[in-house]
Amino acid sequence: MKYNPNKIERKWQRYWENKKLYQTKDKVKGKKNFYHLVMFPYTSGDLHMGHWYNYAPSDVYARFKRMQGLNVMAPIGFDAFGLPAENAAIQRNINPADWTRQNISYMTKQLKSMGAIFDWSRKVETIDPEYYKWTQWIFLKFYEKGLAYRAKTKVNWCPKDKTVLANEQVVDNCCERCGTQVVQKELVQWMFKITKYADQLIDDLEKLDWPEITKTAQKNWIGRSQGAVIKFQVENSKNYVDVFTTRPDTIFGATFMVLAPEHELVKKITKDQFLGQVNNYLENAKKKTELERLAEVKEKTGVFTGAYAFNPATKEKIPIWISDFVLPHYGTGAIMAVPAHDERDFEFAKKFNLSIREVIGGGDILKEAYEGEGKLINSGKFSGMDSEKAKWEITEFVGGKKMISYRLHDWIISRQRYWGAPIPMVYCQKCDWQPVSEKDLPVLLPKIRDYKPPGTGEPPLVKAKDWLNVKCPRCFGQARRETDTMDAFVDSAWYFLRYSDPKNKKQFASKDKLESWLPVDMYIGGQEHATKHLLYARFITKVLNDSGYLSFDEPFKTMRHQGLILGLDGNKMSKSRGNIVDPDEMVKKFGSDSVRMYLCFMGPYENGGPWDPKAIVGVFRFLNRVWNLIKPKFQNPNDKSIPNSKIQNKELDKVFNKAIKKVGEDIENLRFNTAVSELMKLLNEIEDFINKGFTFQVSSFKVFLKLLAPFAPHLAEELWHQIGNKKSIHLEKWPEYNPKLIEDETVDLVIQVNGRTRDVIKAPHDLTEPQARELALASEKIKKYVSGKEIKKFIYIPNKIANIVI
RNA sequence: GCCGAGGUGGCGAAAUUGGCAACCGCAGCUGACUCAAGAUCAGCCGUCCGCAAGGGCUUGAGGGUUCGACUCCCUCUCUCGGCACCA
Numbered sequence: 001m002k003y004n005p006n007k008i009e010r011k012w013q014r015y016w017e018n019k020k021l022y023q024t025k026d027k028v029k030g031k032k033n034f035y036h037l038v039m040f041p042y043t044s045g046d047l048h049m050g051h052w053y054n055y056a057p058s059d060v061y062a063r064f065k066r067m068q069g070l071n072v073m074a075p076i077g078f079d080a081f082g083l084p085a086e087n088a089a090i091q092r093n094i095n096p097a098d099w100t101r102q103n104i105s106y107m108t109k110q111l112k113s114m115g116a117i118f119d120w121s122r123k124v125e126t127i128d129p130e131y132y133k134w135t136q137w138i139f140l141k142f143y144e145k146g147l148a149y150r151a152k153t154k155v156n157w158c159p160k161d162k163t164v165l166a167n168e169q170v171v172d173n174c175c176e177r178c179g180t181q182v183v184q185k186e187l188v189q190w191m192f193k194i195t196k197y198a199d200q201l202i203d204d205l206e207k208l209d210w211p212e213i214t215k216t217a218q219k220n221w222i223g224r225s226q227g228a229v230i231k232f233q234v235e236n237s238k239n240y241v242d243v244f245t246t247r248p249d250t251i252f253g254a255t256f257m258v259l260a261p262e263h264e265l266v267k268k269i270t271k272d273q274f275l276g277q278v279n280n281y282l283e284n285a286k287k288k289t290e291l292e293r294l295a296e297v298k299e300k301t302g303v304f305t306g307a308y309a310f311n312p313a314t315k316e317k318i319p320i321w322i323s324d325f326v327l328p329h330y331g332t333g334a335i336m337a338v339p340a341h342d343e344r345d346f347e348f349a350k351k352f353n354l355s356i357r358e359v360i361g362g363g364d365i366l367k368e369a370y371e372g373e374g375k376l377i378n379s380g381k382f383s384g385m386d387s388e389k390a391k392w393e394i395t396e397f398v399g400g401k402k403m404i405s406y407r408l409h410d411w412i413i414s415r416q417r418y419w420g421a422p423i424p425m426v427y428c429q430k431c432d433w434q435p436v437s438e439k440d441l442p443v444l445l446p447k448i449r450d451y452k453p454p455g456t457g458e459p460p461l462v463k464a465k466d467w468l469n470v471k472c473p474r475c476f477g478q479a480r481r482e483t484d485t486m487d488a489f490v491d492s493a494w495y496f497l498r499y500s501d502p503k504n505k506k507q508f509a510s511k512d513k514l515e516s517w518l519p520v521d522m523y524i525g526g527q528e529h530a531t532k533h534l535l536y537a538r539f540i541t542k543v544l545n546d547s548g549y550l551s552f553d554e555p556f557k558t559m560r561h562q563g564l565i566l567g568l569d570g571n572k573m574s575k576s577r578g579n580i581v582d583p584d585e586m587v588k589k590f591g592s593d594s595v596r597m598y599l600c601f602m603g604p605y606e607n608g609g610p611w612d613p614k615a616i617v618g619v620f621r622f623l624n625r626v627w628n629l630i631k632p633k634f635q636n637p638n639d640k641s642i643p644n645s646k647i648q649n650k651e652l653d654k655v656f657n658k659a660i661k662k663v664g665e666d667i668e669n670l671r672f673n674t675a676v677s678e679l680m681k682l683l684n685e686i687e688d689f690i691n692k693g694f695t696f697q698v699s700s701f702k703v704f705l706k707l708l709a710p711f712a713p714h715l716a717e718e719l720w721h722q723i724g725n726k727k728s729i730h731l732e733k734w735p736e737y738n739p740k741l742i743e744d745e746t747v748d749l750v751i752q753v754n755g756r757t758r759d760v761i762k763a764p765h766d767l768t769e770p771q772a773r774e775l776a777l778a779s780e781k782i783k784k785y786v787s788g789k790e791i792k793k794f795i796y797i798p799n800k801i802a803n804i805v806i
Numbered sequence: 807g808c809c810g811a812g813g814u815g816g817c818g819a820a821a822u823u824g825g826c827a828a829c830c831g832c833a834g835c836u837g838a839c840u841c842a843a844g845a846u847c848a849g850c851c852g853u854c855c856g857c858a859a860g861g862g863c864u865u866g867a868g869g870g871u872u873c874g875a876c877u878c879c880c881u882c883u884c885u886c887g888g889c890a891c892c893a
Contacts, residue, residue, distance in 0.1 A: 227893080
């Protein structure tokens with residue numbers, strides 16, 4: 001019989017499902033719980049190789065953990081609300097609900113073909129009212145704590161999708177999804193106050209076992225910088241301009257000031273004769289999109305207000321300018337300009353012919369700004385002091401205060417779109433905004449035929465007339481529902497909590513179950529979520545923890561990223577490039593076991609790389625050889641009468657013990673590629689021994705199958721049953737190795753002459769140096785190089801190497 | 807521009823973390839089986855000289871530390887990711 005993966009794989013998938021083999025109980029006596037999490041897929045259509053790469057090797061890890069005796073939960077679900085699904089539905093002229101449902105059922109089928117240990121009984125879908133009820137509940141908790149608020153913001157507006165985009169969803173100033181140029185628009189929106197947690201989000205990174213690169217990305221994203229606020233008094237006015245600076249030590253060099261066009265003082269301080277040009281400038285600035293602003297990075301623009309302020313250090317009068325290179329939402333929206341020591345200020349000064357004063361030695365300020373540290377000059381009593389040291393002394397001297405600024409903005413969660421969880425708020429003329437009461441959750445997303453954005457900028461939900469009108473929860477008068485829906489990133493920021501108790505009708509999850517599973521022990525997913533999903537999930541966890549609903553403040557203890565699977569041409573797989581590899585096709589051709597194993601084998605897990613359609617035959621051949629092991633060469637396990645003319649070789653036992661160790665350690669460290677390589681080596685050895693006429697015993701074959709089981713669960717199960725086992729191999733324990741059997745009786749002692757290997761000698765363990773020297777010099781090969789010459793040095797590292805220096 | 811990761815055969819890669827560079831596999835070549843192809847099996851396979859034995863060279867480039875460097879340090883270079891007028 002030939003190895004036919006399609007036949008056996010479906011058979012065992014059904015068997016596992018019927019036996020409920022992968023359904024996880026919340027508590028199992030004598031077993032520790034292990035929460036193994038993969039990022040749930042977005043329902044964008046079908047499963048691609050990237051999903052497989054996320055889920056298949058991580059399934060090897062989860063299965064290994066399970067075999068080690070842990071009670072492993074490996075849940076799966078679907079992230080299904082959001083813009084991409086809605087846009088795809090619009091394109092196909094169907095309802096997003098139908099489109100998404102269709103995708104879920106197809107993707108489910110695909111996922112099941114993988115043969116992973118997903119516990120489908122815990123499945124979670126963000127579009128399920130029983131799920132988004134709790135997304136809305138979380139919103140209400142945020143609202144209660146003052147962490148959800150409305151604010152008028154200049155927002156990124158995608159003219160094509162007719163929606164607001166979070167900063168995170170703008171890439172190169174284009175809409176992340178459709179690539180359209182983003183424009184600016186003013187809107188009142190619901191926000192989450194993530195900035196309140198900025199410090200914790202940075203500081204707590206330290207306790208996490210996460211890739212350093214992701215921690216750094218989050219740190220940069222939050223962008224914390226320590227500086228000072230300093231007041232500059234406006235001439236002939238009661239007004240002060242507060243500036244934020246990280247370099248108060250350069251204040252003696254502040255020769256002008258710049259306000260952001262949006263700054264509130266602009267109108268108050270501008271002198272009449274300058275009003276015309278200032279208004280002109282503001283008008284232009286308003287119209288400008290971020291893109292245009294960015295294009296002008298090299299070409300500064302600005303306008304003089306006619307007003308002056310006093311530099312609190314020098315008491316000099318300095319002009320106040322307006323420019324859009326100063327950002328309204330960072331720091332105080334105003335700066336003191338020190339052209340000698342800030343590149344941007346330098347450019348601005350050059351362009352408008354403003355004075356430049358050097359206050360730190362060490363640079364050539366005729367050519368460029370010097371931004372480094374150094375000794376202060378031209379700085380009154382501080383001259384001669386190190387700039388580093390002068391920072392806070394000068395701050396105090398000018399009456400400033402220390403202040404920390406963040407790059408991070410609050411999280412705009414409003415979406416003027418249909419396909420999302422409705423925001424559970426009601427607007428009443430009398431009572432203003434009121435939260436929907438908890439008992440009225442979920443606020444169901446109404447079914448409307450025309451869900452497309454009306455194009456007026458209003459959300460589609462304004463068209464759901466019956467749904468729209470409600471009683472005010474406070475005065476019971478006529479009120480109107482909020483028509484914005486929530487950013488899908490809110491849905492996905494807490495799904496891992498729900499897995500612990502997915503069917504709970506009274507709570508998002510019971511405290512008991514949360515406690516038995518969370519925080520997540522291992523989280524595996526793509527690095528592209530470093531600053532979005534992962535930051536939001538941490539934020540929501542922290543808020544729920546502070547509110548007493550959780551007893552941990554970080555959701556994911558350990559996290560790892562899989563790399564990116566590329567097309568054969570080395571580019572990201574995409575339809576337009578035509579380099580897509582369809583996993584279904586591969587499964588059909590080679591079987592899931594081969595696809596799983598090839599993904600493990602192709603390279604280091606964090607690296608990813610191009611999918612080589614030819615290279616997969618390597619593991620396919622390997623699995624075929626495993627399949628063929630059993631037939632002619634293998635003795636009948638039930639026939640005890642077969643005489644063992646040649647018993648299994650001791651050497652093979654050693655090889656086995658080494659493999660058990662190596663494969664186990666490799667999986668533990670997510671080095672799947674070398675684990676597979678080790679299994680291949682093991683098979684090569686087994687075949688060699690068989691060819692030499694040794695009997696390969698059932699007991700060894702069982703061990704081999706157990707090592708194979710996490711990688712090729714179907715084939716391992718099939719052969720396991722073929723040799724007479726009645727229960728699933730996936731209930732077996734990971735084999736143990738005997739450390740004593742791993743050690744070789746002899747070591748390969750490398751003998752070098754002047755650092756070049758000239759001989760390798762089989763030597764007993766732990767030779768003394770004189771013994772090693774004697775042995776080395778006895779070698780004919782070594783004699784050739786050494787004889788007649790003086791040995792200057794003899795370096796000996798026991799059991800490894802001897803180097804003769806002549 | 808700043809931060810981070812990386813550069814090893816024709817290709818994916820390995821190297822007990824300073825100790826035999828290229829394990830395992832893909833592709834390729836040779837042979838066996840076959841009318842033939844495929845599948846399978848056996849052998850070769852970094853590169854140069856050599857029939858061979860053997861030897862030289864080789865981990866992006868250059869330098870350094872060391873008995874010994876893919877591994878550590880410095881300079882340069884290229885590729886890929888993240889941030890980017892953040893004061």
